[in-house]
Amino acid sequence: MRLAMKPERTSEGYPITAYAACSALGMTSREVLDALYAGHCGLGANALALELPFATALGALPAALPHLPSHLAAYDTRLARMAMLLVHELGSALPDAVHRYGAQRVAIVMASSTAGLETSEHAFAHSLRHGRLPETYSFAQAHSFGALIEVLRALSTARGPGYVVSTACSSGNKVFGCAERLLAAGHADAVLVGGIDTLCQIAVRGFHSLGILSAAACRPFGLGRDGTSLGEGGALLLIERRGPGRARLLGVGETCDAHHMTQPLPDGAGAIAAMSAALAQAGIQAADIDHVNAHGTGTPLNDEAEAIAIEALLGCQVPVASTKGFTGHMLGAGASIEAVFSIAAIERGQLPQSLGASPLDPKLRIQINHGVRAARCRYVLSNAFAFGGSNAAVVFGAST
Amino acid sequence: MIELDVLGVALWTPTQTSVSVASSLPPLAAVADVPSMTGAGLRAAPAPAAGLRPLAPRPLRPDTELLSVRARGRASLLTLMFANVIEQASKAAGIAGQSVPTVFGSAYGEMTTTLTLLELQHTGDGRLSPAKFQASVHNTAAGQISIAQGDRSFSTSIAAGHDTLAMALLEAAAWLQSRPGVLVLACADEAAPAVLLPDLSYDAVAVALVLSNVPNSCPPLARLRRLVQTTTPPDALTERENPCAAGLPLVRAIHAASATTILLNHAAHQSWQIDVLPTFPGP
Numbered sequence: 001m002r003l004a005m006k007p008e009r010t011s012e013g014y015p016i017t018a019y020a021a022c023s024a025l026g027m028t029s030r031e032v033l034d035a036l037y038a039g040h041c042g043l044g045a046n047a048l049a050l051e052l053p054f055a056t057a058l059g060a061l062p063a064a065l066p067h068l069p070s071h072l073a074a075y076d077t078r079l080a081r082m083a084m085l086l087v088h089e090l091g092s093a094l095p096d097a098v099h100r101y102g103a104q105r106v107a108i109v110m111a112s113s114t115a116g117l118e119t120s121e122h123a124f125a126h127s128l129r130h131g132r133l134p135e136t137y138s139f140a141q142a143h144s145f146g147a148l149i150e151v152l153r154a155l156s157t158a159r160g161p162g163y164v165v166s167t168a169c170s171s172g173n174k175v176f177g178c179a180e181r182l183l184a185a186g187h188a189d190a191v192l193v194g195g196i197d198t199l200c201q202i203a204v205r206g207f208h209s210l211g212i213l214s215a216a217a218c219r220p221f222g223l224g225r226d227g228t229s230l231g232e233g234g235a236l237l238l239i240e241r242r243g244p245g246r247a248r249l250l251g252v253g254e255t256c257d258a259h260h261m262t263q264p265l266p267d268g269a270g271a272i273a274a275m276s277a278a279l280a281q282a283g284i285q286a287a288d289i290d291h292v293n294a295h296g297t298g299t300p301l302n303d304e305a306e307a308i309a310i311e312a313l314l315g316c317q318v319p320v321a322s323t324k325g326f327t328g329h330m331l332g333a334g335a336s337i338e339a340v341f342s343i344a345a346i347e348r349g350q351l352p353q354s355l356g357a358s359p360l361d362p363k364l365r366i367q368i369n370h371g372v373r374a375a376r377c378r379y380v381l382s383n384a385f386a387f388g389g390s391n392a393a394v395v396f397g398a399s400t
Numbered sequence: 401m402i403e404l405d406v407l408g409v410a411l412w413t414p415t416q417t418s419v420s421v422a423s424s425l426p427p428l429a430a431v432a433d434v435p436s437m438t439g440a441g442l443r444a445a446p447a448p449a450a451g452l453r454p455l456a457p458r459p460l461r462p463d464t465e466l467l468s469v470r471a472r473g474r475a476s477l478l479t480l481m482f483a484n485v486i487e488q489a490s491k492a493a494g495i496a497g498q499s500v501p502t503v504f505g506s507a508y509g510e511m512t513t514t515l516t517l518l519e520l521q522h523t524g525d526g527r528l529s530p531a532k533f534q535a536s537v538h539n540t541a542a543g544q545i546s547i548a549q550g551d552r553s554f555s556t557s558i559a560a561g562h563d564t565l566a567m568a569l570l571e572a573a574a575w576l577q578s579r580p581g582v583l584v585l586a587c588a589d590e591a592a593p594a595v596l597l598p599d600l601s602y603d604a605v606a607v608a609l610v611l612s613n614v615p616n617s618c619p620p621l622a623r624l625r626r627l628v629q630t631t632t633p634p635d636a637l638t639e640r641e642n643p644c645a646a647g648l649p650l651v652r653a654i655h656a657a658s659a660t661t662i663l664l665n666h667a668a669h670q671s672w673q674i675d676v677l678p679t680f681p682g683p
Contacts (some may be wrong), residue, residue: 023530051526052528053525055536105627112663113537113538115559117514120518120596121513121518122520123520123596124518124522124595124596127595128522133596133598136546137596139593139596139597140561140639143463143508143596144507144508144559144561145507145508145538145559145560145561146507146560146561146562146563146564147561148557149560150561151559156674159670161565161567161570161590162560162563162567163558163563163564163567163570163571164558164559164560165554165556165558166537166538166539166557166558166559167538167539167542167557168537168538168539174556177556178556178574180578181571181574181575181577181578182570182574184574184577184578185573185574185577185578187570187573187574187596201521202514202517202518202521202528202533202536203527205521205533206517206528206533206534206536207526207533208528209527209528209529209530209533210530210533210534211530240464254554254556255552255554256542256543256551256553256554256555257546257547257552258546258547258549258550258551258552258554259547260547261534261535261540261543261544261547262534269627270552273552333647385538386537386539387534387537387543388537388539388540388543388544388546389543389546389547390539390542390555392544
C-alpha cells in the first residue's frame, strides 16, 4: 500500500462549525428549528400549484426565494435560489474557512435527488406549447447536478473538489461519509456538505404511482399510516479539520440491501449494518446513543423495517423521532436537514417530537417521542434509507 | 497524494469497439484496439498502436451477464452500459463475482428514463409508470446491479458535470485510503439528450477501472498518481463532448503503457489531471 498521507481521523471526529437550513418550516435554520420545537406542521396545500390529479399534502417553502445575481442568470433555478439562501445564512463561516485553509482546500459535497428537474419540467412543457425550449433554458446550468456545485462555488470562494452524491433519499447522509474521507485522507481541510431538493411534478406523481404517497400529512410510525408526504428545502453544514464546533461528526455507515429497488429488507439487516458501522467508526456503544433521528417516511413497510432494526441494535428504550411529519420527505436533502435537527437536539438538550405518530402503531416496540422531551443529549444517530437499497447512518456528538 | 494501481479496464461506446484488459494476460495479446473517438461530438484520438487487434463492434444495447435476462430486458441503456463495463473490467482483473465497493459516476444519470417520464406527464391522464419512476433515480444502476449480484458492499453514485470522472477517482481514492483494498470505478453517460440539449450531439460512453492500493497477485496494468487541479489549455476547451469522454484518453494511456498526464475535463477552464505511469513496457 502506498499512502502519501496517513488518515488522520481520530475518535474525536470532525467539528461541524456552522449550519443553515430552509424547509416548509421556515427560511432560516432559526425559523425552522423554532417551528419544529413549537410543533408547527409545515405540510399543507399545494402552494406551488403543481398540476396534480390527486390529493396530497406538500411541504413547500413558506416564502418567495431571491433571484440569483445577473451574472448567474443562467443558473437561476429554484434549486440555485435555495442554495443562495443557505449560503447567505452561513454568513462569514465559509469565507473564513477559505481564508484559514485556502480556496482549493475547501471542498463542496452536496446531495440532491432531483437537481434541476423542476426547471426542466417547465422547459419541456414550454417546448410542447411553442415548439422550442425557452431562450433562457440551459440544460447544463439548470438541470444537471454539476450546476449546483458551480453555483455554490460562484457564491463562495471555495475552489476545492466538488461533487454531488445522488443515491436518492440516502444522499443527504452519504455526503457526511464523503466529507469524513476527504478530511481523513488529506484531500481537504474543510468540506461544505448538505443537500437541496425542490418539489417537482415527477417526484410527486412518481411517489403516487408507487402507492406510497399519503393523501394527507404523513404520520410516521402512526397507526394506520398510509404513505409519505413530500417537501422541499435544504441544509448546508460546514465541517472542518479542527477548531471548536457546534457539534462533531463522529461516524458514518453506508451499506446496500441488495434486495429490492423500493422496499427495505423486512428484517432491517441493511439498516442494522449501516447503524453498526456508524457506531463502530464513532467508537461508541449502542447504549451511548441518546436519540435516534429516524428516516421514518410514513410508509408502512419502511417504518416497520426501521423500527425492527432500531430495536435489534439499540433496544426499545432509546428515544426515536421522525421529523417528516413537519417538513415532508425532502428526498436527497432530507437527511441533511435532519442532521441540523440532530445537532439542534444536542445543542438545545431537547428531543423533537415525532409528529403524527399518535396513536402509535402497536406493532412497533420502539420508544417514539410523542412530544418535545428535555434530555441530556451527547450522541444522536441519524438514519437515511433509499431506493436501490442504499442505507446510510451518521453519528453526531456534542462538542468536546 | 493519490496512488492507485489499475488492475483492469473496460470501455463501451455504441459505435466503437469495446475493450477489456487483463493484467494477468500478456499485454499485447489481451489489448484490443482502443477506439478512435471520431463519432459525433467526441474528440479525435490517435490511431491505434500497430499490432493491436480490434474487437468486433458492439450492439447498440450492451450485453451483460451481471443482470438476469428479465432484468436486462427492463434495464435502461445507462444501466446496461454500467453493467457491461463493470463486468468486463472485473473479469479482466480476476475479481468477477466478488463483493467489491463500487463508485458510480454519471454527469446526467438516467436521462432517457427521465425524458420518458416528462413525456408521460403530458400523455393521457398524466399517470407515470412506477417502474420507470423507480428506474429514474441516479443510483438505479447501483441498485439493480447490487440486487442482481446480491452484493451488499459499499456503493455510491456521484455527479460533477465534466468533472465526474475526476471526482469519481477522488471518491474512489479517498475510500481506498480509509479502507485499503480493491474498488471498481465506473463512469457512464448516455448520448446527449436531444430534447433538452438540441444543439449538441455526442455518443454514449462508459468506462470502468478496477483500482487497488494493496499488493495483488497479478501485476497492475498501470499506476495512477497525483490527481490535481490544473488549467485547461484554451485550444483543448470544448463543451461538445460526452462528460465521461475523458475516460477514453485515460484508457488509451493505460494501453499505451507510457508515462503521461491526462486532462480529465475539456469543458471548463479549471480542470483536473492525473498522471498515468506504466508498469510494463509499452508496445
